[in-house]
Amino acid sequence: MDASKVLKKHAFLRIDILTVRLYRSLMADESLGIKVERKNGERFRRALVDLKAFDPGRKICSDGSQIYLPVRELSEKEAEKLRLVADYDVVNFGFVPEEKILTPEDILGFRPSFEIVGDIAMIEDLEEGEAERVASALMSSSNSIKTVIAPISDVEGEYRTRRYRHVAGEERTTTTHKEHGLRYRIDLEGAYFTPRLGTERLRIASLVGPTDVVLDMFAGVGPFSILMAKRCRWVVAMDKNPVAVQYLRENARLNKVENIDILEGDANEIALRYQNAADHVIMNLPHSASLFLPAAIGAAKPGGIVHYYCISPEDDLYRDELLIREAAEKMSAGIEVLCESIVRSYAPHRLNVVIDFRVKKL
Ligand SMILES: C[S@@+](CC[C@H](N)C(=O)[O-])C[C@H]1O[C@@H](n2cnc3c(N)ncnc32)[C@H](O)[C@@H]1O
Numbered sequence: 001m002d003a004s005k006v007l008k009k010h011a012f013l014r015i016d017i018l019t020v021r022l023y024r025s026l027m028a029d030e031s032l033g034i035k036v037e038r039k040n041g042e043r044f045r046r047a048l049v050d051l052k053a054f055d056p057g058r059k060i061c062s063d064g065s066q067i068y069l070p071v072r073e074l075s076e077k078e079a080e081k082l083r084l085v086a087d088y089d090v091v092n093f094g095f096v097p098e099e100k101i102l103t104p105e106d107i108l109g110f111r112p113s114f115e116i117v118g119d120i121a122m123i124e125d126l127e128e129g130e131a132e133r134v135a136s137a138l139m140s141s142s143n144s145i146k147t148v149i150a151p152i153s154d155v156e157g158e159y160r161t162r163r164y165r166h167v168a169g170e171e172r173t174t175t176t177h178k179e180h181g182l183r184y185r186i187d188l189e190g191a192y193f194t195p196r197l198g199t200e201r202l203r204i205a206s207l208v209g210p211t212d213v214v215l216d217m218f219a220g221v222g223p224f225s226i227l228m229a230k231r232c233r234w235v236v237a238m239d240k241n242p243v244a245v246q247y248l249r250e251n252a253r254l255n256k257v258e259n260i261d262i263l264e265g266d267a268n269e270i271a272l273r274y275q276n277a278a279d280h281v282i283m284n285l286p287h288s289a290s291l292f293l294p295a296a297i298g299a300a301k302p303g304g305i306v307h308y309y310c311i312s313p314e315d316d317l318y319r320d321e322l323l324i325r326e327a328a329e330k331m332s333a334g335i336e337v338l339c340e341s342i343v344r345s346y347a348p349h350r351l352n353v354v355i356d357f358r359v360k361k362l
Contacts, residue, residue, distance in 0.1 A: 031058065033093035034069045040086035041067035047085045051078050058095035070095045107137040114138060117186060117195055118175030119146040123167065126150070135168035146170050149188070159241040160192040160285075180205075182230070182255050184221055184247075191244035192220045197284075200343050200354065201227050204282065204307055207356075208232045212279035215299050217267040217292060221247040224282050229257040236278070238263040238270045271295035276361070281306045286352055290320060293327035302361040305338065307354060314349045317342065324357060334360035 032055075036044045041062075048054035048071055058070035068091065074082070082088060105111045112134045114123045121138050123131060135148035149164040156162065164173055173189040179198050186193045205227050208214060212232040216225040219237035221244055229235040229252075237260055239245050245264040252260050263270050267285075272295065281296045283289045286309045296306050310320045318340045328335045339356040346352045 030092045030094050031055070032071050032073060033091050033095060034071050034082075035066050035089045035091050035093075036069065036086055038062060038065050038067050040088075041069070044082070044085055044088065045069055047082060051081065053078060055095075057098055059098055061093065061095060068093045068095070102141055104134070104137040104141050107141065108134065112137070115195060116145070117188060117193060118177040119144055120173070120175045120188065121145045121148045122164070122188070123148060123150050125152060125165070131167050139168060147172060147175070149173060155192070159244065160287075161189060161241075164189060179223060180227055182223075182226055182251075184223060184226075184251050185254060186221055186247065187243065191239075191241055191247055193223065196344050197223070204228070204280070205231055207305070208280055213277055213301075214280045214282065215271065215274055215278035215296075216282045216284075217271060217296060218283065218285040219248055219262075220244050220284075222251045224284065225260060226251055226255050226257050228280070228282075229260050230255075232279075233259065235260040236263070236270075236274055237261070238265060238267055240264070240266055267292055268295045271299045274299045276301050279304050283308045285309070286311045286346075290323045290327075293324060294331060297328055297331055297333055297359055300359040302359065304359050305356055306359060307356050309343065309352060309354050311346050311350055312353050314351055317351060317353050318355060321355060324355065328359065332362060336360065 034044065034048070045054060045060070048069060053071050053074055055070035055072055060070065061068040074090070112123060114121050114134070121135070123134050123138070125131070126134060131150050138148060139145050147169040148167040150167050151162050152165050153163040174185070174187045177184045177186050177193070177195065179195065180202060184193070201224055204224065208228050208231050210232060214225070214228045214232050214235045216228070216235060216237045219225045219239045222237060225235050225237035225248065237248060239248065242264055245262060248262050252262065275298050278299050279301055281300050281304065283292060283296050283306060285292065289308055289310055300306055308320065308324060312319060321337060324335055336358040337355060338358055339354070341354055343352045343354050
């Protein structure tokens with residue numbers, strides 16, 4: 001080979017090597033890592049996580065008997081601590097970045113407002129096209145969302161239900177929702193359900209004792225009743241909506257709850273059959289709970305507690321306390337307010353609040 005050909009070949013080789021280096025540095029730029037024996041890998045990873053030194057943005061790598069763990073810069077003290085876990089070397093390594101799962105916000109450029117019930121995402125009723133764009137972003141960022149719907153009505157009527165339009169995915173409003181280790185079959189169009197009361201349900205459950213009887217006057221598909229039944233002696237659950245009652249029965253079976261009476265009908269009538277029977281009365285019908293106060297107070301045992309929910313203006317949150325005192329007085333009973341707090345925001349300047357009160361009977 002003559003000298004010019006050798007030079008040309010050499011030049012190509014150099015370009016090749018540079019290209020490979022550039023490619024490698026683009027795909028996996030070198031960064032700080034720790035090399036440990038494979039058998040100590042998991043123990044070491046946990047120690048790094050505890051020290052908040054592990055870099056979750058890069059992938060762990062291995063070659064035969066060694067593991068490479070991506071880390072940030074370590075202080076001397078941290079390095080010493082890690083020596084107690086196992087022998088290791090600090091290295092520069094071409095870690096591959098972890099693939100970032102795009103969030104809806106990354107895709108859309110804004111954070112969409114939505115709520116998840118089971119495998120259904122409920123988004124706001126946006127303009128045609130925009131709703132579809134939000135739905136597609138939600139579905140591509142989560143495998144567990146199978147359906148996207150948008151409300152086309154407010155929560156309305158005696159049964160507090162809502163109508164939805166199908167936006168994307170499977171065309172249905174039924175799903176199975178998990179809350180506090182329990183499962184609920186739900187039809188979002190057929191009966192009321194919101195996951196936004198999950199924390200409140202847990203608060204009530206923490207107040208209920210193993211010998212208690214609980215009366216749930218507006219039980220819906222059962223998220224209060226079934227959780228309480230797991231902790232108390234007996235639950236009496238009622239609802240006027242036949243669809244809610246059908247799901248309530250199904251949910252009791254699904255969660256193996258047998259210490260429950262499920263009744264379909266008007267709480268004002270049913271509660272009359274349970275005079276002085278309940279340690280706790282749950283009144284989750286915030287728009288018209290005051291109309292059921294005599295029935296609730298009547299059903300509470302002397303010393304029993306009523307959990308009363310209502311919607312209030314932000315400048316007079318607990319105004320219903322007056323209605324409660326008046327209703328008790330008419331029944332020659334007294335009340336002691338135990339707790340007043342905000343449960344969630346409801347609408348501009350309006351909040352969903354709870355008033356827990358003890359019923360004192362002569
Ligand atoms: C706001 S929802 C609450 C449901 C349930 N507690 C929950 O947290 O999902 C109120 C429920 O009260 C029921 N309801 C309305 N009026 C009623 C009445 N007069 N007697 C019994 N239930 C009634 C509705 O059908 C609805 O299921």
